[in-house]
Amino acid sequence: MNVQQKKKAPRSALRVPLWWVAALVLALSSPVWGQPAQFNEAPQLAERVSAGELPPVEERLPDNPLVVPVVERIGTYGGTWRTVLLGASDANHIRRTIGYEGLLRWTPDWSDIVPNVAESYEANEDATEFTFHLREGMRWSDGHPFTAHDIMFWYEAVVMNEELTPAPPTWFTTGEDNVPGTVEVIDDTTVVFRFEQPNGLFLLEMAGGFGVIPVSYPRHYMEQFHIDYNPDGIDALVQQAGVNTWVDLFQIRGNSPDYTVEHWQDPNRPMLNAWVPTSPYAGTRFTAQRNPYYWKVDEEGNQLPYIDSVVYDIVEDAELILLRVANGEIDFLDRHIADPSYRAVLFDNQERGDYRFIEGPSAFMNTLVVPFNLTHRDPVKREIFQNKDFRVALSHAINRQEIIDLVFIGQGEPWQAAPQADTPYFHERLATQYLEYDPELANEILDRHYPERDAQGFRLGPDGNRITIIGEAAVGSQTHVDTLGVIQEHWRAVGIDLQVRPIDRSLLWQRIEANDVDVSVWDGDGGGLEALIRPRYYFPSELASAQAPAWAAWYINPTLEIAEEPEEPERRQMELYEQLRATGDLDEQSELMLEILEIAADRFAVIGVSTRPLAVGIARNNLRNVPDSIPQTGGFYPNPAPANPFQWFFE
Incomplete structure (x- = not known):
């Protein structure tokens, strides 16, 4: 069976049975959820619209926003999700909570790959050409249009620039000589990835963390930090930032091919995420607030996310994290509390902390x-x-x-x-x-x-x-x-x-x-x-x-x-x-x-040493729409992000 052969309609979903099942089938099918008749927004955004600070929600959403089914029920707006980061290098936790918005994504139960930033996609039979159709009218968090030209900027200015990318990422190469693929813009909403030889894992890579990378470079913002696009002004920006070279400058403005700490250092950089940073990842706290141009809605047309903001306290000791969970100071967490020696403390303090357990299969070997x-x-x-x-x-x-x-x-x-x-x-x-x-x-x-x-x-x-x-x-x-x-x-x-x-x-x-x-x-x-x-x-x-x-x-x-x-x-x-x-x-x-x-x-x-026990996380009892089971994989399914935190809410 060839993974690229079962092609039907342009709107697509790659059917991938759960990770313990052997089969992997490509199926192109229409989405289940239709477009709502009207759209609604969070009260804080409605106030900004009334004040003339934002355009109406209908103008902020793409022509065809992604409709996301909720787990339990339609949520209510408001609240702050409290969580933690362990030290100054825990950027992976940010990626796994608010940073998973790639071309494709996993469904919450890890059974399907579905379109995300891409409204649909197509693949040819020999896995050498992949066409992604983007959402008409989609915007970055600052309101600037997101188009295929942003992906082309990533390709031309980042991947093909040897100073920024000495070696192309392996997921973007084929053959023993690691020949990089090419990117072609067909129009504002159509982009094609081509490879000299078949790239049989490309769609799986796009559904994991790597699918975020091509859509993380807002050209209108990032080109000012690139010598090829701003040759006359780059020296002044380098000096102003206190770095040595334009490459250093580009790095601190968000050039993070592996979504490391640099990706979260510039709160001015536009993003596509449900929540966007309001502070750099530094010191004792990292914060993010709702993106007014977020491009997903629930079945009733309510623009997501439901939760207003996310606050990450930065702590240096995993036992302090455990103490915060026990005290009810964390709303959701499935990272840094997996130590089996913590289980007794977590169980003993479940009532005091007012939380429930979220269990899930572990894909670790x-x-x-x-x-x-x-x-x-x-x-x-x-x-x-x-x-x-x-x-x-x-x-x-x-x-x-x-x-x-x-x-x-x-x-x-x-x-x-x-x-x-x-x-x-x-x-x-x-x-x-x-x-x-x-x-x-x-x-x-x-x-x-x-x-x-x-x-x-x-x-x-x-x-x-x-x-x-x-x-x-x-x-x-x-x-x-x-x-x-x-x-x-x-x-x-x-x-x-x-x-x-x-x-x-x-x-x-x-x-x-x-x-x-x-x-x-x-x-x-x-x-x-x-x-x-x-x-x-x-x-x-x-x-x-x-x-x-x-x-x-x-x-x-x-x-x-x-x-x-x-x-x-x-x-x-x-x-x-x-x-x-x-x-x-x-x-x-x-x-x-x-x-x-x-x-x-x-x-x-x-x-x-040994097989892994069942993975355990916690969710406060008033945090709803959280699935009862969330797989844990360490990156391929960047938990809990595929469980759609943007549709979680506080009751």
């Missing part, structure tokens, strides 16, 4: 992955880490059931870094090999390679020095730190010195992408359908592949400073993945993914 950096800068550590026997021994040295009982309050089962059992990508050998807790076997294997020990009983490496591994975990991810602490004792028992180092989240990723880590632990994403999109722990596919950042750099762009040509097995995985990206045939995609996983099982570069 593991509670924690432990990748060994096979491309370590230190030749001695590289030699040790590349020794598969060493990795196998340390896997057998881990008492996973003890970790499950102590850290994850008895939830989960031992599991390696492998897709979940109820997915089409389940690979039994990868999931179950080397799980047995057997310190005697671990010592036996290690004795064959590193028999010498120092006075404290730690093994010596080939250079005669103690084998010491720095295990880094993000501050705020307490289960990661706690799990490493237990593993530290397990590995000490077999003569390996693991030093646990909690580190700032943003600094951790900087160190990984610079190839400066030994072992850096993180959530094991890629448990289901996301394995196709982000297979970073199955082979070195991106700089965040902590098991081999230098090989990943070569795959992305061989000219990068840390890039090294991979060994043959990883080269083969990269070739297979390029074949996977180049086909829309689901059976072929699954076969290719299983080949990649077969090699991953042979290499065993990443150790896993």
Whole structure:
């Protein structure tokens, strides 16, 4: 079956069964909801219309606004959604709450891909051409028209500018040579993406976080910060901003291809979101208020969002977040409270905090992955880490059931870094090999390679020095730190010195992408359908592949400073993945993914701990239209945003 073959009407929805189902079918169909007879708006906006500050709501909406069905009932306007950010680098939480407005989007239950910013779309049969039809009359948050020319600005001024984009994003490239696609504007509301070779994952990428990027560059605002569009005035703006170059200036004005902190630093930059920033992401609070030109309505024609504003308090300690939840000071949150050790506190304070639990399936494949950096800068550590026997021994040295009982309050089962059992990508050998807790076997294997020990009983490496591994975990991810602490004792028992180092989240990723880590632990994403999109722990596919950042750099762009040509097995995985990206045939995609996983099982570069428990979030009892279940994926379905927070309301 070819994912591009079932074409019907122009208005479209890509039918994608839930992530544990094998089939993936493209279906083009008409929307269920018709246009309301009249439109209404929030009282605060009506006041601005009366004062002559805004045009009437009918003039602010596009000709065909997106009609969104509500979960429970038509809501009422007003209120402030209170939530939190963990430190200065938690931009992902902003993206997952108010920043998910791409060309396409997931439905709340993760069963469909549907048009969003694009009113409709079409794809040709070989997945090389994708046409998006935009909404006539749609506007940025400042009232300026949003058109296909804004997308063209992103393409010409950002993607094709080597100073801003040294290497094009992989989702926008095809073939072994990573040839970037092209963009053509047909008219103000029609734009075509073309690729030299089939891009079988492109629509999935557009429904995830990457679909936001092409529609995040308001040309009328951003061109003043670009040297090609403002050559005479750019120097003065650079000086005024206190930065060194026009590239630095463009960055701080919102050039954030991965939706990092820079995206939220300029509250003057127009957006398409339901709420737009009124302050930069800095200090102790980040705020956003309703977008008067938001282009979605409910079935009765009420312009969304219902909630007036969103306030993010910026805190430095995850336990402070827990305290705020318990005190009823947070209205919705499904991030930073997943630590199983928090469950008892959350349950005990449910009545006092006046909240209910929002549960959902987790698409993560593991509670924690432990990748060994096979491309370590230190030749001695590289030699040790590349020794598969060493990795196998340390896997057998881990008492996973003890970790499950102590850290994850008895939830989960031992599991390696492998897709979940109820997915089409389940690979039994990868999931179950080397799980047995057997310190005697671990010592036996290690004795064959590193028999010498120092006075404290730690093994010596080939250079005669103690084998010491720095295990880094993000501050705020307490289960990661706690799990490493237990593993530290397990590995000490077999003569390996693991030093646990909690580190700032943003600094951790900087160190990984610079190839400066030994072992850096993180959530094991890629448990289901996301394995196709982000297979970073199955082979070195991106700089965040902590098991081999230098090989990943070569795959992305061989000219990068840390890039090294991979060994043959990883080269083969990269070739297979390029074949996977180049086909829309689901059976072929699954076969290719299983080949990649077969090699991953042979290499065993990443150790896993256990399966993930059911994901839990909280919603205040007076916050309505929140689904009872919201999937958690870590990015592919950027929860809770696909659950449509713009139709949540306070009763």
